[in-house]
Amino acid sequence: xxxxxxxxxxxxxxxxxxxxxxxxxxxxxxxxxxxxxxxxxxxxxxxxxxxxxxxxxxxxxxxxxxxxxxxxxxxxxxxxxxxxxxxxxxxxxxxxxxxxxxxxxxxxxxxxxxxxxxxxxxxxxxxxxxxxxxxxxxxxxxxxxxxxxxxxxxxxxxxxxxxxxxxxxxxxxxxxxxxxxxxxxxxxxxxxxxxxxxxxxxxxxxxxxxxxxxxxxxxxxxxxxxxxxxxxxxxxxxxxxxxxxxxxxxxxxxxxxxxxxxxxxxxxxxxxxxxxxxxxxxxxxxxxxxxxxxxxxxxxxxxxxxxxxxxxxxxxxx
Numbered sequence: 164x165x166x167x168x169x170x171x172x173x174x175x176x177x178x179x180x181x182x183x184x185x186x187x188x189x190x191x192x193x194x195x196x197x198x199x200x201x202x203x204x205x206x207x208x209x210x211x212x213x214x215x216x217x218x219x220x221x222x223x224x225x226x227x228x229x230x231x232x233x234x235x236x237x238x239x240x241x242x243x244x245x246x247x248x249x250x251x252x253x254x255x256x257x258x259x260x261x262x263x264x265x266x267x268x269x270x271x272x273x274x275x276x277x278x279x280x281x282x283x284x285x286x287x288x289x290x291x292x293x294x295x296x297x298x299x300x301x302x303x304x305x306x307x308x309x310x311x312x313x314x315x316x317x318x319x320x321x322x323x324x325x326x327x328x329x330x331x332x333x334x335x336x337x338x339x340x341x342x343x344x345x346x347x348x349x350x351x352x353x354x355x356x357x358x359x360x361x362x363x364x365x366x367x368x369x370x371x372x373x374x375x376x377x378x379x380x381x382x383x384x385x386x387x388x389x390x391x392x393x394x395x396x397x398x399x400x401x402x403x404x405x406x407x408x409x410x411x412x413x414x415x416x417x418x419x420x421x422x423x424x425x426x427x428x429x430x431x432x433x434x435x436x437x438x439x440x441x442x443x444x445x446x447x448x449x450x451x452x453x454x455x456x457x458x459x460x461x462x463x464x465x466x467x468x469x470x471x472x473x474x475x476x477x478x479x480x481x
Contacts, residue, residue: 179480188214189222189391195480198377199245200257202226203472204386208416208445211430216419216437219446220463223250227461228453229386236354240347242383243374249475250464258374258382262315262335264322265344267352269308270367271299272394272411277313277324279305292326302367302411308352310345315372343381344373355388362455364414365401369393388456390415390449414452418444 181201183194188209193201204222207214230253233244243255266277273280279290280301288295291311299305312330313322327345331338348371359366370392372385386392396411404411422441428434450461465471 179476181480189225193480194257195254198257200243200255201476201480202253202255203249203476204251204253208419210416210420210423211428211434213430213434215423215434216442218416218419218442218449220461221446221449222468223464224449224453224461225386225389225391226251226253228389228457229253231457231459232355232388233383236351236383236387239350239354240383241376241380242387243376246479248479249472251468251472252476254479255384256376256382258376258384260315260372260374260384261340261344263312263325263330264315265348265371265373266311266313266368267308267348267371268311268368269305269352269356270302270365270394271295271305272302272367277311277322279309279311291324292328300405302405308349308356310348340381347373347381347383351383351387355393358456359395360398363398364452364455365396365398365411367394367396367411390452395452414448416445418448 179193179201181193181195183192183200185192189205189207191203191205195201204226206217206219206221208216208218208221226247227250230244230247233242236242243258244253245256246254248254268279271280271283272278275281279295282290283295283299284301288297291309293309293311296306310327311324312327313324314335316322325333325335330336330341336344351371352366352369355369356366366388369388371383371387374382374384376382395414397414400412418441419437422437423434426435426437453459453461
């Protein structure tokens, strides 16, 4: 397995004399002057609430894909992106995040406590304030896309599901602003679904995060419509796999998840080492998704990443 320490340590060596450095599971961020923030997307892959390895080129793919989506959805909602000084980095408005995450779902799927499928199979029909009909098939389409909000949990904690009404009843978001967030989320999802369909994918669900700019404007923040924030399925294999009783083929970190599952790993203890080809296969999934969605050829930037990043970013941090 490619070691985790390589990228993790190299990015921490980008010790710019800046306040507010935060190290997340897959991203390093720093505060910049003039209400800006530097975001560097790493190759780290997170699963089971921990970093379990590195996917080659993942940071560049996700950063460039999110930047592309930001540029193509500005007619729907402004976003926090100010510039892309490096294939792996973004200069963004230092927005104030809203205390909720918005997940839009078009398919009855998922396996976590916040997913709709497990609860639906247990007999629940009132989910997140939506009424779902009987007779829906696992992984099949919902009658229409639904918004399923969760709280934005503190680091190390799990998100808490809330209903549509509870967002305002609990004063998480002001009513008029929440109405805008819902409208924008559905418009973004429709745009992304159409693009995915044309590229041979089904967009099953996606997560949106929003924030407020220093002037109070609503902004789309974080990353958007990437394999780490969205669930893409291959259209070519969808019906065949469902007919065989198999889960849809996902274009994300699924090769890693399947390899860990085959080795009996369920999140307890240190993850086992995986063959290099598993990480390469996962990287190829990310790259293929990027190229088919954008119509662009992915060309990896030069290495080593820490030297390239330092050269490209220093002019932007003062």
